[in-house]
Amino acid sequence: MKTFTIRTTYDQDLHFVIEEMFDRRPGRQPQYRFDDFSAGLSYSIDQNVKFCNVTDITKADIVNDFVPGDDGKIKMATPAQFWDKEGIDYHYNGLKHFRGLETEVWIGQDKDTGYMYEWYFAYVRVNAIVVVVVVVVVVVVVVVVAAAATEVVVMVVVKVVVAADVATIFVSIVKVIVIASLFI
Incomplete structure (x- = not known):
């Protein structure tokens, strides 16, 4: 099983998602994907082989869900649409220290792709x-x-x-x- 960490940045106002994927194998560089929902393009950058690929966002292998808009164009899924995605049941997995922070952990598996997701949210003591x-x-x-x-x-x-x-x-x-x- 291949395990890697993905740091994701969502910008709902500018309609883009940036993913930085860390492969834990020695000597591997991070890979990046920039999904531009305004232009409908996905840019994949692999620093290991010095390659950049630009594809139609609907054909890209992305886990960032998109939804069809009223105008026929795709749009970035809202947080509610993302979390309510069919096929993934998230379960609370408690508190865990991750990268120096105390976090709340949620896990779930996508029944369609088989991807296992583990989400970490910074925990602030109430x-x-x-x-x-x-x-x-x-x-x-x-x-x-x-x-x-x-x-x-x-x-x-x-x-x-x-x-x-x-x-x-x-x-x-x-x-x-x-x-x-x-x-x-």
Whole structure:
């Protein structure tokens, strides 16, 4: 069985996919494929034999699925279309360290081609994210409440002591200070 790693870059906005295929055998160079869904062409570059092949994307041996568009042209599959592809049942395979990252692993086999897929997605611990979000929300609430309380207290004190125009200017200065403190 031949095993190799494929690093895939999808760009939904520019309608292209780049695949870099790493053959683990000694002395082998990566191979590249650039699938241009706007032009309908697939470029295969084999650095081992210094060869570049350009083919119609519908005839290329690609695993990047495409779908027919309403205008009759092919288009790049959306993530939903890609993941909902018939013939592949993905199964969660847990957490695994891969290239220095903790990742979540999904595996599946394409029943049509026999290809076995193993997908790695960077795993971010939810607990750390939740803590950061809660801290940010608490800080924002405290600043808003403090700003509102400061404005009310300052407005009352200043209106009692001095004229209304000076009070408005003073309150505006306090607001600027409170807003500026958000960025410090």
